[in-house]
Amino acid sequence: GNSVTQMEGPVTLSEEAFLTINCTYTATGYPSLFWYVQYPGEGLQLLLKATKADDKGSNKGFEATYRKETTSFHLEKGSVQVSDSAVYFCALSGGFNKFYFGSGTKLNVKP
Amino acid sequence: GAVVSQHPSWVICKSGTSVKIECRSLDFQATTMFWYRQFPKQSLMLMATSNEGSKATYEQGVEKDKFLINHASLTLSTLTVTSAHPEDSSFYICSASPPPQGLTEAFFGQGTRLTVV
Numbered sequence: 001g002n003s004v005t006q007m008e009g010p011v012t013l014s015e016e017a018f019l020t021i022n023c024t025y026t027a028t029g030y031p032s033l034f035w036y037v038q039y040p041g042e043g044l045q046l047l048l049k050a051t052k053a054d055d056k057g058s059n060k061g062f063e064a065t066y067r068k069e070t071t072s073f074h075l076e077k078g079s080v081q082v083s084d085s086a087v088y089f090c091a092l093s094g095g096f097n098k099f100y101f102g103s104g105t106k107l108n109v110k111p
Numbered sequence: 112g113a114v115v116s117q118h119p120s121w122v123i124c125k126s127g128t129s130v131k132i133e134c135r136s137l138d139f140q141a142t143t144m145f146w147y148r149q150f151p152k153q154s155l156m157l158m159a160t161s162n163e164g165s166k167a168t169y170e171q172g173v174e175k176d177k178f179l180i181n182h183a184s185l186t187l188s189t190l191t192v193t194s195a196h197p198e199d200s201s202f203y204i205c206s207a208s209p210p211p212q213g214l215t216e217a218f219f220g221q222g223t224r225l226t227v228v
Contacts, residue, residue, distance in 0.1 A: 043117075043204060043221040044155075089154065097208045097217035098145060103154040111178075 002027045006090045006102035013080055013109050021075040021105045023064075030059045031092040033057075033073040034067050034099070038087045047075075047088070087108035113139050113181045113209050117220035117228055119161075120169075124195055132190045134161075134205035140185035141207035149202040149222075160189040195227045 006023040013019060035047040035057070048057030053068035062077045073090060090102040095097065112135040124130050132163040133226055142163045147155040159180055167180035177199075181188040181190040188207075192199050 044206075044219040046216060049216075075183045093217070097143075098157065098160065099147075099204065099206070099217065100153075100157065101147075 002031065002092060002094055002100045004090050004092055004100055004102035006088075006105055008103065008105065009087075010106040010108055013107070013110050015082055015109055017109075018080045019075070019077040019080045019084075019107070021088055021090075021107070023073045023075065023102055025071050025073065025090075025092050027071075027092055027094060030095045033064070034091045034093065035062070035064055035075050036072070036089045036091060037100075038089065039088070044089065051109055060110070080107070080109045082111050084110045113137075113207075113216075113218045113220045115205065115207050115220045117203075117205055117223050119223060120221060121224040122226070123224070126156060126196055126227055127194055129193045130195055131189055131206075132192075132203055132225075134190070134207070134220055136207045136209075136218075139207075139209035141188075141209070142185060144182060144188040144205055144207045145217075146188070146190050147204045147206070148178065149204065150160045155204060158190075161190075163188075190224065195225070197227045200225055200227045204211045 003026045021022045033090045036044040037047045050057040050066035056065045064075045069089040087104045089104045091099045116135045118133045126130045144161040146158045149155045169175045182188040188194040206217045206219045208217045
Protein backbone atom coordinates (compact mmCIF):
# COMPACT_ATOMS: atom_id res chain seq x y z
CA GLY A 1 0.00 0.00 0.00
CA ASN A 2 0.84 3.67 0.04
CA SER A 3 2.29 5.43 3.06
CA VAL A 4 4.52 8.34 3.95
CA THR A 5 6.81 8.69 6.94
CA GLN A 6 8.33 12.01 7.90
CA MET A 7 10.43 13.14 10.80
CA GLU A 8 8.62 14.19 13.91
CA GLY A 9 8.72 17.72 15.11
CA PRO A 10 8.72 20.25 16.26
CA VAL A 11 11.86 21.51 14.64
CA THR A 12 13.16 24.76 16.10
CA LEU A 13 15.75 26.75 14.20
CA SER A 14 17.24 30.19 14.29
CA GLU A 15 16.72 32.50 11.34
CA GLU A 16 19.11 31.81 8.46
CA ALA A 17 19.78 28.24 9.61
CA PHE A 18 19.73 25.29 7.22
CA LEU A 19 16.59 23.19 7.18
CA THR A 20 16.13 19.52 6.39
CA ILE A 21 12.90 17.63 6.95
CA ASN A 22 13.19 13.95 6.11
CA CYS A 23 10.48 12.12 4.23
CA THR A 24 10.38 8.53 3.01
CA TYR A 25 7.59 6.73 1.26
CA THR A 26 6.19 3.35 0.36
CA ALA A 27 4.14 3.09 -2.77
CA THR A 28 2.85 0.80 -5.44
CA GLY A 29 3.61 1.98 -8.92
CA TYR A 30 5.13 5.36 -9.66
CA PRO A 31 3.69 8.05 -7.43
CA SER A 32 4.08 11.78 -7.59
CA LEU A 33 5.55 13.35 -4.48
CA PHE A 34 4.59 16.62 -2.84
CA TRP A 35 5.37 18.97 -0.02
CA TYR A 36 2.45 20.98 1.36
CA VAL A 37 2.62 23.77 3.92
CA GLN A 38 -0.05 24.73 6.44
CA TYR A 39 0.21 28.11 8.09
CA PRO A 40 -1.64 28.65 11.37
CA GLY A 41 -5.38 28.77 10.85
CA GLU A 42 -5.16 28.11 7.14
CA GLY A 43 -5.60 25.21 4.74
CA LEU A 44 -2.93 23.40 2.80
CA GLN A 45 -0.87 25.10 0.16
CA LEU A 46 1.26 23.29 -2.38
CA LEU A 47 4.92 24.10 -1.79
CA LEU A 48 6.56 21.93 -4.42
CA LYS A 49 6.22 18.66 -6.23
CA ALA A 50 8.08 16.09 -8.32
CA THR A 51 6.44 13.64 -10.65
CA LYS A 52 9.21 11.18 -11.48
CA ALA A 53 12.51 9.84 -10.21
CA ASP A 54 15.39 12.32 -10.05
CA ASP A 55 13.08 15.31 -10.52
CA LYS A 56 13.79 18.23 -8.25
CA GLY A 57 10.92 20.37 -7.08
CA SER A 58 11.67 23.88 -5.90
CA ASN A 59 9.80 26.95 -4.72
CA LYS A 60 10.49 29.93 -2.43
CA GLY A 61 13.99 28.64 -1.69
CA PHE A 62 12.76 25.18 -0.71
CA GLU A 63 13.75 22.14 -2.72
CA ALA A 64 13.33 18.39 -2.67
CA THR A 65 14.60 15.64 -4.98
CA TYR A 66 12.64 12.51 -5.81
CA ARG A 67 15.01 9.65 -4.94
CA LYS A 68 13.61 6.35 -6.07
CA GLU A 69 16.59 4.31 -4.89
CA THR A 70 16.14 5.49 -1.32
CA THR A 71 12.38 6.14 -1.61
CA SER A 72 12.92 9.59 -0.19
CA PHE A 73 11.82 13.17 -0.82
CA HIS A 74 13.61 15.25 1.80
CA LEU A 75 12.76 18.95 2.05
CA GLU A 76 15.64 21.43 2.31
CA LYS A 77 16.13 25.17 2.54
CA GLY A 78 19.44 26.88 2.86
CA SER A 79 18.35 29.81 5.01
CA VAL A 80 15.03 29.79 6.83
CA GLN A 81 13.07 32.87 7.80
CA VAL A 82 10.63 33.51 10.61
CA SER A 83 7.87 33.57 8.01
CA ASP A 84 8.63 29.92 7.18
CA SER A 85 7.21 28.85 10.53
CA ALA A 86 4.43 26.43 9.68
CA VAL A 87 3.57 22.74 9.51
CA TYR A 88 5.03 20.90 6.54
CA PHE A 89 3.45 17.76 5.12
CA CYS A 90 5.07 15.30 2.78
CA ALA A 91 2.58 13.50 0.57
CA LEU A 92 2.28 11.12 -2.32
CA SER A 93 -0.36 10.66 -4.92
CA GLY A 94 -0.75 7.46 -6.87
CA GLY A 95 -3.17 8.98 -9.29
CA PHE A 96 -6.24 11.15 -9.63
CA ASN A 97 -4.94 13.41 -6.86
CA LYS A 98 -5.83 11.02 -4.05
CA PHE A 99 -3.25 11.86 -1.42
CA TYR A 100 -1.50 10.02 1.37
CA PHE A 101 0.11 12.35 3.88
CA GLY A 102 2.90 12.07 6.38
CA SER A 103 2.28 13.09 9.96
CA GLY A 104 3.47 16.65 9.45
CA THR A 105 6.46 18.45 10.90
CA LYS A 106 6.03 21.71 12.73
CA LEU A 107 8.79 24.20 12.06
CA ASN A 108 9.46 27.06 14.45
CA VAL A 109 11.93 29.68 13.28
CA LYS A 110 13.17 32.11 15.90
CA PRO A 111 14.54 35.55 15.07
CA GLY B 112 -4.97 29.18 -9.39
CA ALA B 113 -8.23 27.32 -8.92
CA VAL B 114 -10.22 27.88 -5.75
CA VAL B 115 -11.87 25.38 -3.48
CA SER B 116 -14.03 26.82 -0.75
CA GLN B 117 -15.39 25.15 2.37
CA HIS B 118 -18.22 26.31 4.55
CA PRO B 119 -18.38 26.78 7.43
CA SER B 120 -14.83 27.45 8.56
CA TRP B 121 -15.70 26.37 12.05
CA VAL B 122 -18.74 24.97 13.80
CA ILE B 123 -19.65 24.01 17.31
CA CYS B 124 -22.51 21.58 17.78
CA LYS B 125 -24.12 19.62 20.55
CA SER B 126 -23.55 15.92 20.91
CA GLY B 127 -26.17 13.94 19.01
CA THR B 128 -26.86 16.55 16.36
CA SER B 129 -25.81 16.46 12.71
CA VAL B 130 -23.54 18.89 10.94
CA LYS B 131 -23.20 19.54 7.22
CA ILE B 132 -19.97 20.78 5.68
CA GLU B 133 -19.89 22.07 2.11
CA CYS B 134 -17.03 21.92 -0.34
CA ARG B 135 -17.30 23.96 -3.52
CA SER B 136 -15.06 24.30 -6.53
CA LEU B 137 -15.55 27.95 -7.43
CA ASP B 138 -14.11 28.20 -10.91
CA PHE B 139 -13.99 24.68 -12.25
CA GLN B 140 -16.01 21.49 -12.35
CA ALA B 141 -14.87 18.47 -10.41
CA THR B 142 -16.29 15.00 -10.92
CA THR B 143 -14.26 13.81 -7.94
CA MET B 144 -13.55 15.45 -4.62
CA PHE B 145 -11.78 14.06 -1.59
CA TRP B 146 -12.51 14.43 2.10
CA TYR B 147 -9.82 14.28 4.77
CA ARG B 148 -9.80 14.67 8.51
CA GLN B 149 -6.97 15.85 10.71
CA PHE B 150 -6.82 15.07 14.39
CA PRO B 151 -4.86 17.45 16.63
CA LYS B 152 -1.12 17.11 16.08
CA GLN B 153 -1.67 14.36 13.53
CA SER B 154 -1.69 14.10 9.80
CA LEU B 155 -4.52 14.32 7.37
CA MET B 156 -6.19 11.01 6.75
CA LEU B 157 -8.20 10.33 3.65
CA MET B 158 -11.78 9.55 4.59
CA ALA B 159 -13.54 9.12 1.31
CA THR B 160 -13.71 9.87 -2.37
CA SER B 161 -16.77 11.81 -3.41
CA ASN B 162 -18.01 10.97 -6.90
CA GLU B 163 -20.49 13.17 -8.74
CA GLY B 164 -23.64 11.26 -9.51
CA SER B 165 -22.66 8.08 -7.71
CA LYS B 166 -21.91 6.73 -4.26
CA ALA B 167 -18.87 7.84 -2.37
CA THR B 168 -15.99 5.46 -1.82
CA TYR B 169 -14.93 5.21 1.81
CA GLU B 170 -11.53 4.31 3.16
CA GLN B 171 -11.21 1.35 5.46
CA GLY B 172 -12.38 2.09 8.96
CA VAL B 173 -14.54 5.09 8.02
CA GLU B 174 -18.20 4.64 8.88
CA LYS B 175 -20.26 5.45 5.82
CA ASP B 176 -23.46 5.80 7.82
CA LYS B 177 -21.86 8.32 10.11
CA PHE B 178 -20.13 10.41 7.47
CA LEU B 179 -22.65 10.91 4.69
CA ILE B 180 -21.26 12.29 1.47
CA ASN B 181 -23.36 13.75 -1.30
CA HIS B 182 -21.84 15.01 -4.55
CA ALA B 183 -24.96 16.48 -6.07
CA SER B 184 -23.34 18.67 -8.71
CA LEU B 185 -20.03 19.15 -10.44
CA THR B 186 -19.13 21.99 -8.11
CA LEU B 187 -20.47 20.86 -4.73
CA SER B 188 -19.81 18.00 -2.36
CA THR B 189 -21.21 17.86 1.15
CA LEU B 190 -20.08 15.90 4.17
CA THR B 191 -22.66 15.38 6.90
CA VAL B 192 -21.48 14.17 10.27
CA THR B 193 -24.52 12.44 11.70
CA SER B 194 -25.20 12.08 15.40
CA ALA B 195 -21.95 13.80 16.19
CA HIS B 196 -20.00 12.94 19.32
CA PRO B 197 -17.00 14.61 20.94
CA GLU B 198 -14.64 12.10 19.31
CA ASP B 199 -15.76 13.45 15.93
CA SER B 200 -14.22 16.80 16.80
CA SER B 201 -11.58 17.33 14.17
CA PHE B 202 -10.43 19.43 11.26
CA TYR B 203 -12.12 18.37 8.03
CA ILE B 204 -10.68 19.40 4.69
CA CYS B 205 -11.65 18.71 1.12
CA SER B 206 -9.74 18.78 -2.13
CA ALA B 207 -10.56 18.88 -5.81
CA SER B 208 -8.72 19.19 -9.11
CA PRO B 209 -9.63 20.91 -12.35
CA PRO B 210 -9.94 18.57 -15.31
CA PRO B 211 -8.38 16.50 -16.58
CA GLN B 212 -8.58 14.76 -13.22
CA GLY B 213 -5.31 13.37 -12.02
CA LEU B 214 -3.19 15.46 -14.32
CA THR B 215 -3.58 18.81 -12.65
CA GLU B 216 -2.78 20.18 -9.25
CA ALA B 217 -5.07 19.41 -6.34
CA PHE B 218 -6.51 22.38 -4.51
CA PHE B 219 -7.55 22.20 -0.90
CA GLY B 220 -10.28 24.02 0.89
CA GLN B 221 -9.42 26.08 3.95
CA GLY B 222 -10.86 23.40 6.20
CA THR B 223 -13.66 23.20 8.73
CA ARG B 224 -12.95 22.86 12.40
CA LEU B 225 -15.72 20.88 14.06
CA THR B 226 -16.09 20.91 17.82
CA VAL B 227 -18.71 18.67 19.36
CA VAL B 228 -19.66 19.53 22.92
